[in-house]
Amino acid sequence: MNKTFNIYCDESCHVENDHKNFMFLGAVSCAYPQVKRHTKRIDELKKEHNFYAEIKWSNVSMSKIRFYMDLIDYFFDTDLYFRAVGIEKSKIKCDEFGTSYDDFYYKMYYQLLNYKINTFYHYNVYLDIKDSLSARKVRVLRDILNVRYGVFRNVQNIVSKESLLMQLADFIMGAVSYNANMKEKTNQAKVMIIDKIKRHANIADLTATNYSDKLNLFFISLK
Numbered sequence: 001m002n003k004t005f006n007i008y009c010d011e012s013c014h015v016e017n018d019h020k021n022f023m024f025l026g027a028v029s030c031a032y033p034q035v036k037r038h039t040k041r042i043d044e045l046k047k048e049h050n051f052y053a054e055i056k057w058s059n060v061s062m063s064k065i066r067f068y069m070d071l072i073d074y075f076f077d078t079d080l081y082f083r084a085v086g087i088e089k090s091k092i093k094c095d096e097f098g099t100s101y102d103d104f105y106y107k108m109y110y111q112l113l114n115y116k117i118n119t120f121y122h123y124n125v126y127l128d129i130k131d132s133l134s135a136r137k138v139r140v141l142r143d144i145l146n147v148r149y150g151v152f153r154n155v156q157n158i159v160s161k162e163s164l165l166m167q168l169a170d171f172i173m174g175a176v177s178y179n180a181n182m183k184e185k186t187n188q189a190k191v192m193i194i195d196k197i198k199r200h201a202n203i204a205d206l207t208a209t210n211y212s213d214k215l216n217l218f219f220i221s222l223k
Contacts, residue, residue: 004032004122004153007113010169011128012177022180022207025112026084026173028165032124035165038080042164045070054160055167057174062189068171069196075168076200076214082172083216085112086180086207091222106137106144111220117149124154128166172197176217179206 012024030038046052049067053059060068075082085108092104113125125145127138135157142155160166178185179194198204201215209219 002120002122003118004124006030006032006035006165007123007125008163008166008169009109009112009125009127010166010173012173020177020181021089022086022177023089023108024084024086024173024177024180025108026082026169026176027112028169028172029081029083030165031079034079038078039164041074042071042168045074055164055171056160057171057178057190060171060174060187060189060193065189065192068189068193071168071171072193072196072200075172080165080168081214081216082169083112083115083218084173084176086176086217086219087222088219093222106141108220109141110144111218113145113152114148115216115218117151119149119151122151122153124156125152126156126158126163126166128160128170129157172215176206 007027007029009025009027012026042055045067046055049064049070051064051067055071087108092101113123117123125141127141138155138157142152145152145155158166160170175190175194175197178187178190185191185194194206197215198206201212203210203212203215203217206217207219208217210217
């Protein structure tokens, strides 16, 4: 029987003129039969720490630092995987190549998701609803992804508050983006989380391409 994986995607600093140095597209992947188990365990972690809000990097503070640390421990102790693609935004020159920023956006999603694809498996891709154009984006992305392999069975939008694995993608993606984009890191809780991620992953630099399966970062060098 073919295996199926769910991939939960998030974006950070992807707006064209937001004055951030790097844009990121990231994803947490999970074997389909394990989705309920991971969701149940993360929910239990929330209850253990009296954490009742949506897990979002933008809300990280010292008040719930023990929960965030346990969440990082849980990610690294399990079969969950994270991958992110980073792009230096000053080097994005769409006009010079007669293309649009939207076209570039889809190409980067292709780079994110077409990585170590097993043609005997199936994949479900979930993206957080960002704006009124989200439905069109997923239709285009599904067509693009299936040009080569045809293994992406489902590509759809979901509301992040309805998926703890989507929230986990937001959380880890936020850490990678904060580390790359903030010169002055004034949020002590966020710094502690980033340091813990580095120790777990045994990665000293989260602003460079690595070859880890667990926490894979790929920084695209644009000419």
